[in-house]
Amino acid sequence: MITVLSCIATDHTYGLLLLAVLVCILGSILTMRLYARVRRTVGVQQMNWLFMGGVIGGSTIWTTHFIAMLSFEPSLPHAYDPTLTVLSLAIAVGMTTCGLLVTALRKTGPTIELGGAIMGAGIAIMHYVGMMAYQVTGRLEWDPTYYAASIVLGIVFGALATSRIARPVTRFCKYGASIALILAITTMHFTGMAAITIVPDPLIPLAADMMPDSLMTIMVLALVCVMLGLGASTYIIDLHATQVAVERFRHLSLHDPLTGLPNRAAFGEHLSASIRSQSDDTARIAVLSFDLDRFKEVNDVHGHAAGDAVLRLVAERMTLVLGEGEFVARIGGDEFVALTSNFFMKGDARAFAARLVAEIVKPIEWEGRTLMVGTSVGMSLFPVDARTSEELLAQADLAMYRAKAAGSNAIRLYDSSMDDAARNRSVLAADMRQGITRSEFELYYQYQNSSQTRDIIGFEVLLRWNHPVRGKVPPLDFIPIAEKNGFIHELGEWVLRTACQEAAGWNNPVNIAVNVAPAQLADANFPQRVNRILLETGLSAARLELEITESGIIADQQHALHIIRQLKDLGVRIAMDDYGTGYSSLSTLQNFPFDKIKIDRAFIDGVNSNRQSAAIVRSTIILAQSLNIPVLAEGVEREEHMDFLRREGCLQVQGYLFGKPMPLSGIAHIVNAAPGTKMPVTRSAA
Incomplete structure (x- = not known):
């Protein structure tokens, strides 16, 4: 009699056993990663990931089993039934796909563990159909205790695998899910093999149409290559697509959708980076705050389509005249900001502002009409006026409001008296809150x-x-x-x-x-x-x-x-x-x-x-x-x-x-x- 599990030390090829373990580990990791995609997607995309997860998962279960079987070298002649071998592969893929489908039916509830249990049951069914495909000149006798235990282990660890993905409690649960699936496959396999005893019987011949080990090896290795290659390439393609999407979302989050200019967040990042990069004590940065004049009239008289056209053309014109070290952004409504680090004298910064103003005030032709807008510009300087991006922007805004009071197309540099006016407004705001309690209103x-x-x-x-x-x-x-x-x-x-x-x-x-x-x-x-x-x-x-x-x-x-x-x-x-x-x-x-x-x-x-x-x-x-x-x-x-x-x-x-x-x-x-x-x-x- 030959007890399969006890023969690991003498009748197994260790290289193939290690290959089976490696395939099991890689395939389980890929399967759980694909299942995580199933949980995060809906519709057709979810079905695609579900199908891929079922194919990779089922193939992992099947190849792990048959590589381990190929590593077993009993002294008796043996071969594999081609029909049952292929059927076992179909069962592994089908049951895994079915289990993942059940888990995807609802985001919460017992169907998560139920689907994992179906996947675990598929491991057991595939295993025993695969053992039926194993033909040997002898009888296979089964130990019912090990037989039952193998099925329970597959179901329990299968349910645990899907549960760790769907119900994570820590960021390490994604690794726990892969480990659970590995355990579902390996414990089920080796417990199931422990249940088998081969009783030699020379009267039981091998059928002529059975597949020998050599053909089976080629078939398994081919499937391993296809499975791992397909799974890895799919995951890499998805990872790349995700990275591209992240970069696109980042671009969108940092740019104004109407004009294509960088937005407030992008300007803040650029200004902060420019400040950090100033190693020369003589270097200067000028921050300019623009507000369009008569823009509201364009919107009121001609509609928002005309206003949008004005904003787009103004942005395009300012972008075209930017030079080295110059940057412009739209931060909301009809407000723009710009900076230049390519100057040393205040007159150079004023010239930069005047260059942008000259582009803004040019007539704009729109649907047979000539539209005109002006602008008011406030400017603050680093490090003369402030040393942080927040202070520079705030001071440029104060100067811009002073420019608006002076008339259209005015340019004003920040000075400390503007802070006094802003401080006066802050004091008035604080007094106002106390005014109600003091019955001043x-x-x-x-x-x-x-x-x-x-x-x-x-x-x-x-x-x-x-x-x-x-x-x-x-x-x-x-x-x-x-x-x-x-x-x-x-x-x-x-x-x-x-x-x-x-x-x-x-x-x-x-x-x-x-x-x-x-x-x-x-x-x-x-x-x-x-x-x-x-x-x-x-x-x-x-x-x-x-x-x-x-x-x-x-x-x-x-x-x-x-x-x-x-x-x-x-x-x-x-x-x-x-x-x-x-x-x-x-x-x-x-x-x-x-x-x-x-x-x-x-x-x-x-x-x-x-x-x-x-x-x-x-x-x-x-x-x-x-x-x-x-x-x-x-x-x-x-x-x-x-x-x-x-x-x-x-x-x-x-x-x-x-x-x-x-x-x-x-x-x-x-x-x-x-x-x-x-x-x-x-x-x-x-």
Whole structure:
């Protein structure tokens, strides 16, 4: 009798055994790497990886078994049944593919381990079909204990292999998965071989059509070469494709998709690298910050397609005039930055800026139209002004804002006084946060009147800041700061709460209109805040009108529409403020449920002297009437304005003709009058 496992020391070829182990290790690693791809992909790509994983995995199982069998050299004549040998290969590939498919059905759940168990069961089935293919002049007797144990080992380690890929707990689990598959193959094989005892029987002949060891060796080695070559090349191709994709994503992440220029991140990297590379104490770097002038007009008049064309051509022109040591990037909107390290005198840096300005201001031909933009340029120098990229960019921005104040196409170098102005804004921002707790803010009210009867029909709520040191700070000074640093949410809620609280205590239930900042409208919780304030103060929602600007809805119209509809459901009225100064369009009025349109004061001031202003106001009133939306004209300061607006059918007005904004004490005689009392205002005494 011959016990197969006990014959390893005497009847096996060690070279083939080592080859079997090597094939098992390499194939298992490839199979688990391919299975990891299956987990990370979907659709057709996932099916491709699944098929490849099944072929490589099944071939690994089959070749490991038969190489180990070829290493076994019993004293008895033996050969291999070709049909069962091929069938065992098909079983190995099919069961492995089926197991991987089951694991891919769901990202979580027991199917992960179930698929691995199917793969392990495939190892066992392949093994025993392969042993059926092994023909020898003797009988094969099986030990049921080892037989059962081999099947259990294959299933357990198979389930563990897929589990370590699908449920990793550390970064080393990918190695544990390969080890588990190696153990599934080897423990199953050697335990299964331990179950076999060969009893020689010369009466059992070998069939004539059996494959000898030599032919079997050629077949196995050919499959090994094809399997490992196919698996390795597939993995290498995928790895290369991944690297190419990573490089492409990196390129996209560092470049502006519209102009193709480097973006803010790329500029930051380049500037930092340039600073680090300056070993010469006399070396200089100039950082330039550009902002296009009149670009908003191009967008407003000709549309965003024209604006995009302008940005692309400006970027192309600046790129063409760059020299050695010069770099340009687009960092957002109509903002560009550039740097040069190819200079030693400030005049050289100015010349670089002037060269770029000359390209920017050239006329741009677009669809038969000539478009013109200008620019404002701020510049900071390394190491004179700052030594870090962040400080250089910040100082160039400060200088650019100073250049904008000086007029189009101006170039300004940074100086320390600009920091003083920025510091002053920072101090104002800090004071503003304390202003609420110190009761420095106060609400003023401006009349809104009927153009026919001059009766008061409501008040617009305006915010005033009584600073203990600076005195009265104009809203134009502190509102932009609040919007920039995010304090506008807290400030806006204080205004709304205070206005509702004060109005709720009036005897005469006059309506109030409160401005809403774009940042407030962008807040998904804003309708809930409004509802809570109305409930807490007791003000009727019908008395509250919220004024929003077009800039508050243009960034994300669907979100803005959703917020406005929620506000309307509360019973609050919505007015479009400053109509005509932004992106006004018929579609905006059609899509948004406005209860009022407020024409900006800039148009009202010129209705008697400027034909364009008069035409804009007239067309707005006609359009609003056709949509059944009331119109209120702001900035009414003269009777000539009133005469024009009455003729054109504008029913509501607001302006200094009826009175300047006043604190609550100034309108107490109106709001505390008996309900229903008409309070006409003929003309401002101011």
